[in-house]
Amino acid sequence: MDNDRICHGxxxxxxxxxxxxxxxxxxxxxxxxxxxxxxPPVIWLGTNTCAGDMLSLLNTLDPTYQSFISDMIDLRYDYxxxxxxxxxxxxxxxxxxxxxxxxxxxxxxxSIPLASEGRYSIIGYRQGKPWTALDAVRELSVNARxxxxxxxxxxxxxxxxxxxxxxxxxxxxxxxxxxxINVPGCPINPEWMVGTLAYLVKGxxxxxxxxxxPKLFFGNTVHDRCQRRSYFDNSLxxxxxxxxxxxxxxxxxxxxxYADCPDRQWNGEHVNWPVKANTxxxxxxxxxxxxxxxxxxxxxxxxxxxxxKLTANRFGIFTGAATAIGIGSHLAxxxxxxxxxxxxxxxxxxxxxxxxxxxxxxxxxxxxxxKGKK
Amino acid sequence: xxxxxxxxxxxxxxxxIYAPAVITSILSGFYIHNPSRFxxxxxxxxxxxxxxxxxxxxxFSFLARIVYGFKDxxxxxxxxxxxxxxxxxxxxxxxxFLSNKKVxxxxxxxxxxxxxxxxxxxxxxxxxxxxxxxxxxxEGTAKAAGGLNPVRLSxxxxxxxxxxxxxxxxxxxxxxxxxxxxxxxxxxx
Numbered sequence: 001m002d003n004d005r006i007c008h009g010x011x012x013x014x015x016x017x018x019x020x021x022x023x024x025x026x027x028x029x030x031x032x033x034x035x036x037x038x039x040p041p042v043i044w045l046g047t048n049t050c051a052g053d054m055l056s057l058l059n060t061l062d063p064t065y066q067s068f069i070s071d072m073i074d075l076r077y078d079y080x081x082x083x084x085x086x087x088x089x090x091x092x093x094x095x096x097x098x099x100x101x102x103x104x105x106x107x108x109x110x111s112i113p114l115a116s117e118g119r120y121s122i123i124g125y126r127q128g129k130p131w132t133a134l135d136a137v138r139e140l141s142v143n144a145r146x147x148x149x150x151x152x153x154x155x156x157x158x159x160x161x162x163x164x165x166x167x168x169x170x171x172x173x174x175x176x177x178x179x180x181i182n183v184p185g186c187p188i189n190p191e192w193m194v195g196t197l198a199y200l201v202k203g204x205x206x207x208x209x210x211x212x213x214p215k216l217f218f219g220n221t222v223h224d225r226c227q228r229r230s231y232f233d234n235s236l237x238x239x240x241x242x243x244x245x246x247x248x249x250x251x252x253x254x255x256x257x258y259a260d261c262p263d264r265q266w267n268g269e270h271v272n273w274p275v276k277a278n279t280x281x282x283x284x285x286x287x288x289x290x291x292x293x294x295x296x297x298x299x300x301x302x303x304x305x306x307x308x309k310l311t312a313n314r315f316g317i318f319t320g321a322a323t324a325i326g327i328g329s330h331l332a333x334x335x336x337x338x339x340x341x342x343x344x345x346x347x348x349x350x351x352x353x354x355x356x357x358x359x360x361x362x363x364x365x366x367x368x369x370x371k372g373k374k
Numbered sequence: 375x376x377x378x379x380x381x382x383x384x385x386x387x388x389x390x391i392y393a394p395a396v397i398t399s400i401l402s403g404f405y406i407h408n409p410s411r412f413x414x415x416x417x418x419x420x421x422x423x424x425x426x427x428x429x430x431x432x433x434f435s436f437l438a439r440i441v442y443g444f445k446d447x448x449x450x451x452x453x454x455x456x457x458x459x460x461x462x463x464x465x466x467x468x469x470x471f472l473s474n475k476k477v478x479x480x481x482x483x484x485x486x487x488x489x490x491x492x493x494x495x496x497x498x499x500x501x502x503x504x505x506x507x508x509x510x511x512x513e514g515t516a517k518a519a520g521g522l523n524p525v526r527l528s529x530x531x532x533x534x535x536x537x538x539x540x541x542x543x544x545x546x547x548x549x550x551x552x553x554x555x556x557x558x559x560x561x562x563x
């Protein structure tokens with residue numbers, strides 16, 4: 001089975017769109033049915049999350065969600081779509097943890113709060129005591145074969161970790177000592193998760209970048225593959241929202257965001273994505289999302305100094321004006337005190353033109369120049 | 375009277391490589407940052423090319439200047455030392471017109487030393503942050519800074535700092551002695 005084919009589709013096609021090809025996913029399921037690999041048990045845990053990642057995954061079409069959970073993985077626990085609740089739900093987690101040691105894949109959606117001993121996120125109750133997300137991920141990750149962070153909150157802290165971060169939310173990796181494969185996105189593209197799992201089902205970890213993101217999906221910037229790139233190169237920029245040109249000047253974070261959104265697109269069958277829908281990329285797969293790239297519709301993040309918050313452009317204007325005033329004042333002072341004239345006199349003592357220039361400067365200083373004209 | 379040598383030929387050549395490289399980097403950088411406001415290039419593509427070429431010129435000439443500075447030991451004339459700090463209050467008094475006592479310094483005054491040292495500190499950071507924005511191969515830097523957007527902001531803020539330092543440097547070069555200004559072209563005062 002060629003992993004590149006799973007996630008890149010048929011390389012012989014004329015278009016460069018890279019998406020999961022149904023036939024290739026079928027090949028994974030065929031490999032599984034042939035007994036060469038076993039469907040791995042999967043626990044999908046929800047911590048501090050809006051549930052957006054699981055809802056996005058439900059929209060997978062290639063393969064369908066039904067095919068995904070029945071042919072590709074053995075979904076044991078799903079915090080959102082699971083049929084059980086209460087003690088029976090907790091029992092599934094414990095049973096999977098006990099009977100599938102070293103086999104199951106733990107997928108965590110959402111950030112992990114540390115404040116109040118983690119009680120800002122409780123995933124259930126065991127023996128009447130709250131089981132915090134912090135304890136759950138630490139316990140469940142011990143026997144997991146792979147740990148995957150689904151969405152930007154789990155991968156990097158995301159929205160829950162944004163200032164003032166009262167719950168002290170952090171990423172999954174921040175509370176675990178083992179490798180976490182990050183699949184960021186707000187929400188994730190279903191194919192990013194399915195494609196990553198296609199590797200893990202086979203017992204392989206996809207090539208990862210410095211942020212532990214699969215390079216397959218996060219290897220290029222949004223800007224590199226953007227359909228409006230030619231407008232950028234030719235300096236055709238939208239001044240307001242709704243214009244059909246490059247949105248760089250109104251805050252598009254595409255140049256600093258690694259994701260394959262322009263190629264893969266969203267809405268099931270690769271229908272649309274933010275720029276195509278006329279809205280700038282907000283950089284949701286970046287580790288600094290959200291604090292590091294707000295305001296979304298400003299060209300650069302704000303400059304934050306103690307007690308001051310300015311847009312980057314205003315900061316430039318103010319500091320530039322201060323420098324100009326400083327230099328201008330010094331120049332005026334040098335002229336008025338005669339220092340500049342002295343410098344010229346010292347450096348060009350015998351030149352007639354210099355003397356004339358000195359006389360003119362002196363006249364200006366004493367105001368004679370004006371009187372002479374009258 | 376025999377002319378006094380102020381700069382060596384190597385220092386002059388390197389200066390006239392990295393000086394235009396800094397200026398073109400600043401101009402193209404401002405265009406890349408905000409093309410509508412700093413409309414000095416025809417297209418973003420040309421601004422990016424100019425920025426890339428000037429960055430390479432800056433990187434190599436800057437590295438060469440560092441090597442030369444240590445080989446010739448002329449870094450001692452630039453980096454502020456104890457004497458520099460001790461003479462700094464007097465220098466400030468004179469520059470703020472609070473005193474008329476002009477002190478003659480061996481080569482650079484404390485202000486020039488600080489400005490040039492500022493270049494030596496800011497340019498490497500600009501090179502590192504610029505490379506992080508230029509290619510994913512240098513993403514490690516971005517990780518240390520917390521992501522590409524913070525790197526982008528740092529690159530911009532530091533470029534402003536560089537612009538103001540260059541402005542100050544040019545101002546003092548043009549007003550604090552024409553013999554000194556001549557020496558950066560000829561080597562001699």
